Amino acid sequence: MSHTLLELRSITKTYPGVKALRGVDLTVGKGEVVGLIGENGAGKSTLMKILGGVVKPSSGTIVIDGVPKPALSIKDAAHAGIAFVHQELHLFENLDVAANIYIGREPRKGGILNLIDNAALHHRVKPLLSRLGVDFKPDDPVERLSIAQRQMVEIAKALSMDARVIIMDEPTSSLTLTETDKLLKVIADLKAAGVSIIYISHRLNEVRHCADRVVVLRDGRQVGELPKAQITSAAMVRLMIGRDLKSLYIPPKAGIRPGGLEVQGLVTSAFPKREVSLSVSRGEILGLAGLIGAGRTSMAQAIFGVDPALRGRILLDGEPISIKVPADAIARGIYLAPEDRKKSGLLLDMTVAENISLPDLSRFAKAMLVDTAREATVAKEQCRSLAIKTPTIDTDAVTLSGGNQQKIVLAKWISMRPQFIIFDEPTRGIDVGAKGEIYALMRALADAGVAILMISSDMEEVIGVSDRIAVMHEGQISGLLERSRFSEHNVLMLAVGNLAKEEAVVHA
Amino acid sequence: MLKKELGLLVLILVIGFITAAINPQFASQVNLMNLANQIGLFGLISIGVGLVIITGGVELSVGSMFALLGVIFLDLLVNHELGWPLSLLITLAGGSALGAIHGLLVTRLKMQPFVVTLCGLLLYRGIARWYTADSTQGFGYGEGYETLEWLMSGRTYNIPHTFIFLIIVAAIMAVVLHRSVYGRYLFAVGKSEEAARFSGIPTNAVITMAYVIAGTLAGISSVFFVFYTQSVSPSAHGNFYELYAIAAAVLGGCSLRGGEGSILGIVLGTVLLQVLQNLVNILGIPSSLNFAVMGAVILLGVLTDQQLQRRRQHRLATASADARELAKEGTAGAAV
Numbered sequence: 140m141s142h143t144l145l146e147l148r149s150i151t152k153t154y155p156g157v158k159a160l161r162g163v164d165l166t167v168g169k170g171e172v173v174g175l176i177g178e179n180g181a182g183k184s185t186l187m188k189i190l191g192g193v194v195k196p197s198s199g200t201i202v203i204d205g206v207p208k209p210a211l212s213i214k215d216a217a218h219a220g221i222a223f224v225h226q227e228l229h230l231f232e233n234l235d236v237a238a239n240i241y242i243g244r245e246p247r248k249g250g251i252l253n254l255i256d257n258a259a260l261h262h263r264v265k266p267l268l269s270r271l272g273v274d275f276k277p278d279d280p281v282e283r284l285s286i287a288q289r290q291m292v293e294i295a296k297a298l299s300m301d302a303r304v305i306i307m308d309e310p311t312s313s314l315t316l317t318e319t320d321k322l323l324k325v326i327a328d329l330k331a332a333g334v335s336i337i338y339i340s341h342r343l344n345e346v347r348h349c350a351d352r353v354v355v356l357r358d359g360r361q362v363g364e365l366p367k368a369q370i371t372s373a374a375m376v377r378l379m380i381g382r383d384l385k386s387l388y389i390p391p392k393a394g395i396r397p398g399g400l401e402v403q404g405l406v407t408s409a410f411p412k413r414e415v416s417l418s419v420s421r422g423e424i425l426g427l428a429g430l431i432g433a434g435r436t437s438m439a440q441a442i443f444g445v446d447p448a449l450r451g452r453i454l455l456d457g458e459p460i461s462i463k464v465p466a467d468a469i470a471r472g473i474y475l476a477p478e479d480r481k482k483s484g485l486l487l488d489m490t491v492a493e494n495i496s497l498p499d500l501s502r503f504a505k506a507m508l509v510d511t512a513r514e515a516t517v518a519k520e521q522c523r524s525l526a527i528k529t530p531t532i533d534t535d536a537v538t539l540s541g542g543n544q545q546k547i548v549l550a551k552w553i554s555m556r557p558q559f560i561i562f563d564e565p566t567r568g569i570d571v572g573a574k575g576e577i578y579a580l581m582r583a584l585a586d587a588g589v590a591i592l593m594i595s596s597d598m599e600e601v602i603g604v605s606d607r608i609a610v611m612h613e614g615q616i617s618g619l620l621e622r623s624r625f626s627e628h629n630v631l632m633l634a635v636g637n638l639a640k641e642e643a644v645v646h647a
Numbered sequence: 648m649l650k651k652e653l654g655l656l657v658l659i660l661v662i663g664f665i666t667a668a669i670n671p672q673f674a675s676q677v678n679l680m681n682l683a684n685q686i687g688l689f690g691l692i693s694i695g696v697g698l699v700i701i702t703g704g705v706e707l708s709v710g711s712m713f714a715l716l717g718v719i720f721l722d723l724l725v726n727h728e729l730g731w732p733l734s735l736l737i738t739l740a741g742g743s744a745l746g747a748i749h750g751l752l753v754t755r756l757k758m759q760p761f762v763v764t765l766c767g768l769l770l771y772r773g774i775a776r777w778y779t780a781d782s783t784q785g786f787g788y789g790e791g792y793e794t795l796e797w798l799m800s801g802r803t804y805n806i807p808h809t810f811i812f813l814i815i816v817a818a819i820m821a822v823v824l825h826r827s828v829y830g831r832y833l834f835a836v837g838k839s840e841e842a843a844r845f846s847g848i849p850t851n852a853v854i855t856m857a858y859v860i861a862g863t864l865a866g867i868s869s870v871f872f873v874f875y876t877q878s879v880s881p882s883a884h885g886n887f888y889e890l891y892a893i894a895a896a897v898l899g900g901c902s903l904r905g906g907e908g909s910i911l912g913i914v915l916g917t918v919l920l921q922v923l924q925n926l927v928n929i930l931g932i933p934s935s936l937n938f939a940v941m942g943a944v945i946l947l948g949v950l951t952d953q954q955l956q957r958r959r960q961h962r963l964a965t966a967s968a969d970a971r972e973l974a975k976e977g978t979a980g981a982a983v
Contacts (some may be wrong), residue, residue, distance in 0.1 A: 445844060469847040483845040486838050487908065497835060498846040500828045508826045551846070 142171050143202075144335055145190075145219070145304055150199035150272075152185050152359075157187040160196070161359045167304055170333045174350030176340065178379055178570035182359040183339055187306055190337075191223060192216035198455035215478040224293040224310055230281050237264040237277035240296045267295040269583055286431075287318035293384060294325065305329065306337045311345055312567060315430040315596070316631060323349050343372045344599065348531070356380055372599075378570050388603050395606075396421040398456035399590040400473070400559040402442065405451035409437035410614025414451065416615055417609055419559065419590040424581055426605025427594045428630050434614040435594045436478055441562045443475040445467045455460070455558060469498055472558030476548045476565060478594070480541070484548040487537035492518035493530050494536050495550045521550035526576065542573025549580060559590045566600060578604050598627050610634050651952065655915040658948075666926045673929045676970055679803060680910030681802060687809025688875060689891055690917040692868045694820050695861030696889070697896035697913040701824075701837045702854045704753060704760030704907025707863045708745070708767030715771040716741055721879060723785045724792060739866040743818045745771070746862020750855030768889065775881040785878035799874040809871055811846035812912070816864070819907040821910040833857060837905035875953050894941065895920050898948050919944070 145167040152160040167173050177183050188194035189201070192213040200207045203219045211219070230239050237260050238245075246259040264277040273291045275284060281292065290310060296574065297305045298497040307326075311319045326336055326349050340346050346353060353365040356376040363378040378640035401418040413556045415438050421424045429435050441448040445461040454458050455471055462468045468475075477483040485494055496503050496514045503514045527546045536547055545565065552560060564583065566574045579640055585591050595601045601608055608620040618633040650759040658847045667674040669759050699706040716738050723734040745767065751765045801808050835843040844850050873879060899916030901908030923944055927937050 214838060303784065443845075464849065465847040466849060475845065477845055482839070483841050486835055486842045488838050489835065493835075497831070497843075497848070500831055504828045507828055509828060509831055510824070 142169055143167070144204070145221075146202040146580070147186075147189075148200040148202065148207075150186070150189060150196045150201070151550075152182075152189065152194065153197045159359050160189075162199070163356065163359070163361045165361070167335045167337060169303075169335060171348050172330055172336045172338055172351050174338050174340070174346040174353040174377055175356070176343070176346060176353060176379060177356035178572060183356055184308075185359075186356070187223070187308065187337070187339070190216060190221055190304075190306065192221075212239050214454030217300065220301055222297035222300055222302035224290060224297060224305060224307045230289055230292060232282040233280070235278045235280050235491075236268070236275060236284070236292055236295075237261050239281055239292055240267065240299050241266050244299075257604050263299070264295070267298050270298065271295055271328075273314070280434040285318075286313045286356050287315070288415075290314070290322065291325070294329075302334065304335045304337065306339070308339045309341065310338075311340065311342060313431065315432070316598070316634060317430070319345065321623055341568075342597065342599075343375050346370070346375065347372060349440070376571060380384050388580065391422060391582070391586060391606060393422055393586045393588070394421050396588055399423070400442075401454040401457075402438070403452045403454070405438060405441060405453070406449040407434060407437040407441045407520040408446060408449060409483065411449060415611075415614065415616060417592075419592050420557075421588045421590045424585050424591045424593055424604060426446065426601040426608040427592055427611060428596070428598075428601045428608055429611035429617075431596060433611040433634070435611050436563055437614075439475055439477075439592070439594060442468065442561065445475070450550050460643045468470050469555070472556055473561075474557055474559070474601050475561045476545070476552070476553070476563060478563040478567070480548060480567075485491055485536050485544055488535055489545055490533045490535055491522065491527070491533040491539075494547050495521055495554070499555050513582075517554060517602075518550075521554055525550055525553070525580065540570075540573070542569045542576070545569060545573075545577060546580075549577075553584070557584065557589050559592070560584065561592045561594065563594045564596065565593060566595075566597065574600075598630065601630060648863075652909065652911045652915055653950075654952075654955075655899065655912065657920060659915065659919050662919075662922055662926065666922075666929060670929050671927070676805070678925070678929065680802070680807060682921055683810040684807035685921045686914075686918055687807055687811070687813040687887070688868065688871055689895065690813040690914055690919060691816060691871070692861075692863050692888065693892045693895035693899075693913050693917045694817060694910060695864035696892035697899065697901050697908055697910070698820075698824070698833065698857045699760070699861050700893070700896050700901040700903060701905060701908045702844060702857045703835055703837050703840070704854070704857070705764060705889040705893065705903065706749070706861050707761065707889045708749070709861070709868075709894075710885035710888035710890075711768045711771035711775070712742060712745060712862070712865045713869045713872050713888060714775040714879065714881050715778075716866055717873045717879040717884055718775045718779055718784055718881055720777075720870055720873055721786070725784075725787055728791075731795040734792075735795065735870060738870055739863060742862040742866020742869065743859050743866070744862070746859040746865070748856065749862070750858035753858065754851035754854050762868070764889075771958065772881070776882075781882060783878050783880040795870075799871055809875075812867075812871075817910050817914050824910055828919055829853070829856070834906055835906070839906075872903045893918060894945050898945055900952070919948075 145165050147163060147165040149162040149164060150160055151162055163182065163186060165186070175183055185194060187195050190211070192211040192215055195210040198207065201211055208215070231242065241263070246256040246263070248254050248256040261277045268277060271291050271294060273288065275288055281289060284292065294305065299392060310322060314322065318411060323345065329336060338346060338350060341633055347370050350369050350370060353361045353370050353375060354361060355375065356630055399420040403416050404414040405416070406414055415434070427435050437446065440446040442453060442462065444465045444467050448461050453462055454460065455473065460471055481487060486497070492514055495518045500509065503510050503562070515532060521527070522532060523531060523545045527543050527550065529543060536544060565577055565581070569577065581591055581593065592605060602625050606622065608625060608630060609616050610618050610630055612634060620629055672678060696706045696709060718733055719741060720738040723729045723737060724731060731799060741801065749763050749767060752758045753760050798808060803811065823831065832843065832848050836850050836853050840850050852959070872885065876884065895916035896908065896913050897903065898919055899912030899914070901913065920941060923940055924937060927934060927940055932940070
């Protein structure tokens with residue numbers, strides 16, 4: 140790359156009792172896309188906070204345009220053209236696109252009245268949007284935009300501030316495959332226009348696609364740097380976890396058994412005109428792929444009774460069952476590990492033990508009173524058998540890492556004789572090491588005779604973990620794939636609605 | 648958790664000692680028993696409203712319920728001569744029914760608790776005034792309910808029955824809230840209704856039940872208040888009492904966001920409020936300042952509590968960073 144825009148030299152950050160960063164170097168050239176990867180807790184966020192001026196490094200130097208500084212203030216960072224596109228988008232849903240892009244910097248008129256000059260505002264926003272090639276207008280309300288579109292608003296906001304370096308933190312974690320492709324294209328355009336990008340992601344495929352160089356952090360250290368030619372998933376994973384990742388796929392030990400869960404002609408409120416039929420056998424992990432909004436979560440919530448089905452039948456081991464509320468499903472051993480762990484899966488302000496016992500509390504009760512001693516015993520047991528890392532079982536769930544939180548969600552159900560479990564995006568936001576543990580757990584459950592449905596938007600995961608893949612498109616199953624036909628291409632074609640016929644594949 | 652209650656207790660004792668030092672009359676048996684009576688009267692309903700607040704809701708209609716249920720009770724007892732057991736029972740059932748209606752409107756029709764109970768406040772007051780043509784209702788020369796009168800306003804060993812009843816109800820509700828399955832569900836629903844639903848908890852039933860308990864306690868309180876005031880003037884009876892209840896619950900550590908609170912805290916909150924009222928009288932502070940004193944103390948109390956919470960949260964955040972570090976080292980260790 141032509142010249143260095145930004146350079147971090149041996150940055151160290153120490154918090155009381157914790158060394159978050161230990162002598163990290165990072166350079167970013169003009170128009171360069173740097174992939175920054177590492178497991179959760181590796182120090183990526185701290186490093187980015189230092190770049191944003193939110194956190195001051197304990198030691199080290201930050202060089203911008205050749206000027207060395209010991210630390211940045213938020214103002215310095217903005218002045219240097221460093222902008223963020225966050226994992227959780229920070230937009231005002233009640234305002235329109237243009238207002239969001241220029242929030243706090245609105246062009247004004249009317250002197251003392253201090254009115255917003257809407258004409259000037261739209262005049263400035265239009266070229267930004269057309270530069271990104273988006274399909275929405277400056278006066279569209281943000282609440283009506285999809286997550287991908289909102290991200291574009293954030294990027295437009297960054298561009299409006301003449302950003303020279305845009306830091307993207309897990310930008311695709313909520314995007315569909317096509318949307319991801321589009322984002323990668325925008326990144327390529329930005330790069331061509333001389334904007335540098337620091338791309339943080341757990342999705343190594345994307346990193347491989349877009350990065351010119353990859354920097355890997357582990358335990359606050361920079362453990363490696365891969366030039367474009369050497370960026371492979373295997374190399375990245377090896378550096379991230381310090382070992383080779385075995386193939387994700389763990390073949391079933393016990394094989395498929397009779398029985399399981401079947402849905403016939405299920406109609407959900409999300410797609411009132413479409414019917415879903417699907418069956419999952421005991422002992423198998425059925426992956427359910429599809430674009431976001433294809434109706435996968437609606438189906439899961441219908442089976443679990445959160446948002447009961449309008450019509451259709453649900454059969455467990457061939458016997459029709461009626462599920463009106465989650466308690467009906469739970470009584471049958473049908474469980475859901477929901478997509479939004481923090482909102483639906485856990486009570487963050489309650490302790491580990493209280494979370495684990497919650498769905499089956501009456502089992503822990505004598506004469507309607509909770510037997511806390513038994514509750515503690517079971518919680519300890521589950522923490523041990525699932526290797527949940529928590530200081531004590533009386534620790535609030537909010538303080539644990541994503542992987543451990545997910546394990547608590549599973550611990551709730553595992554102690555309750557599961558028959559069928561739906562995992563909705565089981566490893567979103569979870570680091571590589573913990574992912575492996577979750578996969579092993581899923582397989583162990585399947586081998587124990589549980590039927591498992593795994594909803595996932597992570598292609599590596601769908602292909603790597605499933606025994607069979609079902610793909611959903613607009614509220615219907617568009618096809619089923621056996622392991623021999625697993626490929627990113629086949630899943631994608633079905634996900635965008637090309638039915639599972641060879642000619643469709645050939646046509647593409 | 649217990650720290651908050653301990654702080655409140657210390658505050659009550661400090662205020663009590665200072666007041667007694669200025670005017671020893673405060674610590675006299677007569678005054679203390681009066682105070683106990685007031686605490687008993689207001690504590691019951693504070694517990695009910697506290698439960699609703701723990702669900703993340705609010706109950707604004709209790710003052711008007713006192714007027715409506717009080718009027719009904721007197722009407723049944725004095726005018727219809729229904730006999731006290733039946734009159735009492737109908738009044739209680741009326742309270743439960745109103746609570747159930749609030750609960751159903753909130754859970755089934757997804758109305759906001761503030762709106763539902765605000766409308767209740769207006770409705771019940773209006774009906775009570777219309778039903779009595781705005782005239783004060785009293786016992787007149789009715790008789791045959793001496794047992795009830797003794798139960799409701801008598802004393803045993805000089806302790807007011809209202810206070811004894813509060814202690815019994817508080818003890819039962821403390822077990823229900825802090826030890827029972829229902830109590831755990833109540834906190835879970837208050838903290839995150841969605842997560843509770845995803846755990847198979849019948850959230851609508853849990854929330855409705857809280858309103859029913861609050862309504863039933865309001866029904867019992869109505870009868871206590873009738874015997875305390877000896878008459879019900881429909882336009883003034885119980886005015887602002889819902890605010891006393893909410894204030895006690897908030898002082899006692901209930902968060903209006905839901906999911907937090909304890910029975911001991913609510914009871915202590917009631918004690919503090921009544922001590923303040925009493926202190927205004929005893930110290931000869933103009934009684935017009937009554938509300939101002941209460942407002943100032945609640946404001947300061949909640950402010951102090953928030954500052955303490957913030958410090959606790961800060962400590963928690965550091966602890967959490969440590970825990971993550973620990974967990975990470977654990978994984979790294981496992982990887983080797």
